Amino acid sequence: MPMRMEPSGTVVRFDEVGFAYPAPGGGRGPEVLRGMSLALDDGSFTWLLGPSGAGKTSALRLMHAALRPTRGAVEVLGVATGPAARGALPVLRRKIGVVHQDLRLLPHLSTFDNVALPLRLARRPEARVAQEVTEMLTWIGLEHRAQARPEELSGGEQQRAAIARAVVSRPALLLADEPTGNVDAAQARRLLALFAEMNRLGTTIVIATHSEDLVGRFPAPMMRLERGRILDHDE
Amino acid sequence: MAGSTRRDPLGLRRAMSDRLLQALIAAMALLACLGFAAARGVEALGERWRQGAEAAVTIQVPDPTRTRIALALGVLATLPEVADANPVDPDRLAELLRPWLGEQPNLALPGVIEVRLRNLDADVALIGDRVAEAVPGAVTEAHGLWVGRLAALATAVQGVAYAALVLVGLIAVAVVAVATRAALIARQDSVAVLHQLGATDREIAGRFSGRAMILALGGGVAGVLVAVPAFFLLARLAQPFGGEVMAEALSGLPWASLPWRDIAMVPVAAGAIGWLTAQAVVRVWLARLP
Numbered sequence: 001m002p003m004r005m006e007p008s009g010t011v012v013r014f015d016e017v018g019f020a021y022p023a024p025g026g027g028r029g030p031e032v033l034r035g036m037s038l039a040l041d042d043g044s045f046t047w048l049l050g051p052s053g054a055g056k057t058s059a060l061r062l063m064h065a066a067l068r069p070t071r072g073a074v075e076v077l078g079v080a081t082g083p084a085a086r087g088a089l090p091v092l093r094r095k096i097g098v099v100h101q102d103l104r105l106l107p108h109l110s111t112f113d114n115v116a117l118p119l120r121l122a123r124r125p126e127a128r129v130a131q132e133v134t135e136m137l138t139w140i141g142l143e144h145r146a147q148a149r150p151e152e153l154s155g156g157e158q159q160r161a162a163i164a165r166a167v168v169s170r171p172a173l174l175l176a177d178e179p180t181g182n183v184d185a186a187q188a189r190r191l192l193a194l195f196a197e198m199n200r201l202g203t204t205i206v207i208a209t210h211s212e213d214l215v216g217r218f219p220a221p222m223m224r225l226e227r228g229r230i231l232d233h234d235e
Numbered sequence: 236m237a238g239s240t241r242r243d244p245l246g247l248r249r250a251m252s253d254r255l256l257q258a259l260i261a262a263m264a265l266l267a268c269l270g271f272a273a274a275r276g277v278e279a280l281g282e283r284w285r286q287g288a289e290a291a292v293t294i295q296v297p298d299p300t301r302t303r304i305a306l307a308l309g310v311l312a313t314l315p316e317v318a319d320a321n322p323v324d325p326d327r328l329a330e331l332l333r334p335w336l337g338e339q340p341n342l343a344l345p346g347v348i349e350v351r352l353r354n355l356d357a358d359v360a361l362i363g364d365r366v367a368e369a370v371p372g373a374v375t376e377a378h379g380l381w382v383g384r385l386a387a388l389a390t391a392v393q394g395v396a397y398a399a400l401v402l403v404g405l406i407a408v409a410v411v412a413v414a415t416r417a418a419l420i421a422r423q424d425s426v427a428v429l430h431q432l433g434a435t436d437r438e439i440a441g442r443f444s445g446r447a448m449i450l451a452l453g454g455g456v457a458g459v460l461v462a463v464p465a466f467f468l469l470a471r472l473a474q475p476f477g478g479e480v481m482a483e484a485l486s487g488l489p490w491a492s493l494p495w496r497d498i499a500m501v502p503v504a505a506g507a508i509g510w511l512t513a514q515a516v517v518r519v520w521l522a523r524l525p
Binding site: 086087092093095098104106108113117118120121122 | 244246249425430
């Protein structure tokens with residue numbers, strides 16, 4: 001893993017952000033995020049809390065440039081995602097690691113190849129890909145499952161593989177949506193320790209969860225959402 | 236295994252069926268080859284017929300004295316619809332008729348004048364009347380007009396053959412588009428993951444278009460391999476229409492007259508259609524993603 005980098009400013013900035021998904025019949029549906037304003041510093045660790053439907057996943061997708069705001073401004077790693085050209089977003093996304101709630105491992109690829117995807121997209125030499133993926137799988141305890149396909153892995157192993165894929169390229173920003181949802185308490189603690197280690201090494205981390213228990217194990221700034229609005233954000 | 240997944244992270248080898256697409260493209264390539272064969276063959280026949288049609292009218296002058304031939308030529312020279320009129324050499328005429336008449340040195344052959352018209356629609360009966368007025372007994376025959384009409388028909392058939400080629404190309408585009416779209420639907424979750432990991436449209440579309448190009452190229456080659464024997468058979472059957480004797484041996488077939496360049500272009504065109512169509516389909520689909 002790299003040496004810790006010194007914080008250099010704001011990584012994520014929301015300014016009066018609103019977002020509404022397209023309505024089935026055309027136009028836009030009701031806003032799921034309303035008037036969100038926030039600023040996350042480089043190297044910070046933030047818990048994104050709130051009940052189901054509060055807007056946590058939509059907020060993470062805006063931070064990942066997988067969605068564009070329908071009003072207000074979103075700036076991630078210095079890129080204003082709203083007005084940015086479509087061709088500029090892939091470069092931004094390669095700097096962001098994401099752990100989706102539904103994991104989204106490619107079923108026809110082995111664990112090794114799933115984890116290698118971001119490195120291959122970045123056109124790293126294959127020898128380096130092999131070395132870094134092997135290191136990552138060892139670090140996350142999946143080295144013996146490298147050639148197994150996702151369907152052959154347990155829920156916890158799949159979760160760890162998804163996390164390994166998100167962090168293998170050492171992203172500047174890591175977004176995780178309920179990353180411990182499928183694992184037992186011991187496994188959850190292990191994953192949390194992994195995120196803490198990454199954060200110590202300089203990665204800005206945002207983890208969405210509705211588990212207050214998980215938050216209690218790793219005290220960090222919390223942002224609480226409810227019905228698309230930020231209730232409170234302690235920094 | 237690792238190598239194949241490295242090159243094929245979307246699993247397109249399974250999602251984009253090689254058998255059906257290649258078989259359909261091979262059929263298209265076969266049709267394209269036959270279309271080229273028809274177009275080129277009809278073009279060659281039409282050209283030959285057109286050359287024959289230039290001598291659209293012949294005039295027979297019985298008792299072909301120098302004076303009567305000169306008189307007929309003089310009348311023809313005054314007619315604006317006549318481009319050219321030339322008497323056929325009597326020795327050449329005798330040579331041409333020898334297979335039918337044998338050696339008959341005392342047989343009085345008529346003089347023959349070949350007339351080339353400026354316009355094949357000219358009134359031949361009028362020309363015949365004018366010549367017969369000046370040279371009694373002169374007979375005018377317009378056999379070349381039918382040849383001219385055949386040549387026009389050949390041109391029309393050639394146009395239809397090229398239209399069929401365009402249609403074959405469009406069907407090939409549709410076949411590749413349907414196969415690409417089916418593969419996209421089968422792999423839409425994987426495509427979305429690659430997109431979220433930061434893959435560009437060019438990278439994702441390149442995966443599909445590379446696969447489509449290889450399959451279409453293979454189908455094109457297979458189609459050509461099937462078409463060539465059929466092509467030679469047709470060429471052999473067409474030989475008599477070109478004034479040649481039908482060949483019995485492979486060496487006698489008109490190898491050089493085959494449109495090799497067109498045939499070689501069919502797999503290349505199939506590959507290009509595969510690449511371009513897949514690119515277009517995938518890029519349009521990806522444009523819906525942010």
